[in-house]
Amino acid sequence: MEIDRLKKWMETAQQYQSEKFWNNVFDSQNKSSPSLNPIKTVSELFPKCDLYETENELVVEAEIPGVLKENLHISIHHHLLTVTGEYKTLVQNRKYFIKERPNRKFTKEITLPYPVNIQKVKSEMRYGVLSIVMPINREKIEDIPITFNRE
Template sequence: MEVDKLKKWLNVAQQFQSDKFWNQIFDENSKNSSDKQFSLNPLTTIKELFPKCDLYEVEQVLVLEAEIPGLTKEDLHLSVQQQLLTITGEFKSLNQNRQYFLKERTNRQFKKELTLPYPILINKVKSEIRHGVLYIVMPFHQEDVENIPIAFDQTNSE
């Protein structure tokens, strides 16, 4: 019984040691069509969850907080198209002039897309970085949210 558990553990450990596994995590070109939907596959959930974000509403304002340790405003790009907020950036940790004895932080690019619950006033959006957290404050008008009336046929179909 214990030998079977050890074999399973070794198989999993070998998967995490393979270059293919780690290249799929950090290589944007390795995406396939199944990556676009939510998946329990760790290769896609890592990409979907980075950077970690909170989005909440306070007094007619949407606020997004995103963890971006070590990045500056030059490393980031923010855009809004309709109700889709896109955050793209690049971590640059490799310095060619250093002799590394341990290098765990890789240079990598990321892209995070969030669908906003309301249309926002783009010309009034403000953003800032404080202590490794990106804050984006997005005012909106509740009146701009259009409700679609639903017609209801009350005739008896019996």
């Protein structure tokens, strides 16, 4: 009886060690609706980011420890900042006793509150935090006049 329970436990543990299992759990390319798929919702929250404004700049800070520069991409299109990357932690032919850090791809999209000067954007990685500094393009901010009809 105990042997059967041990076998079931080993089969379950084996499942959690497979790369395919973890890719399915953290696959950000899943086409399911976020409201129907809680895993998708979790992946949308990752990486954790802060967006704040200084006097003349917008700054994003994103926690992405362990991501290599060659596995990271930053783009800005209109008012949308997109940070994509991939964690690569799984080493083939290695016998894992614990494997809690899966390979996973991520995409983080942040809508910027102001237009930015894309040619002057700077980014740097320090201690696992990606900082993106974007000068606000004040020339592109337009005030829309409001007219009132008096009757």
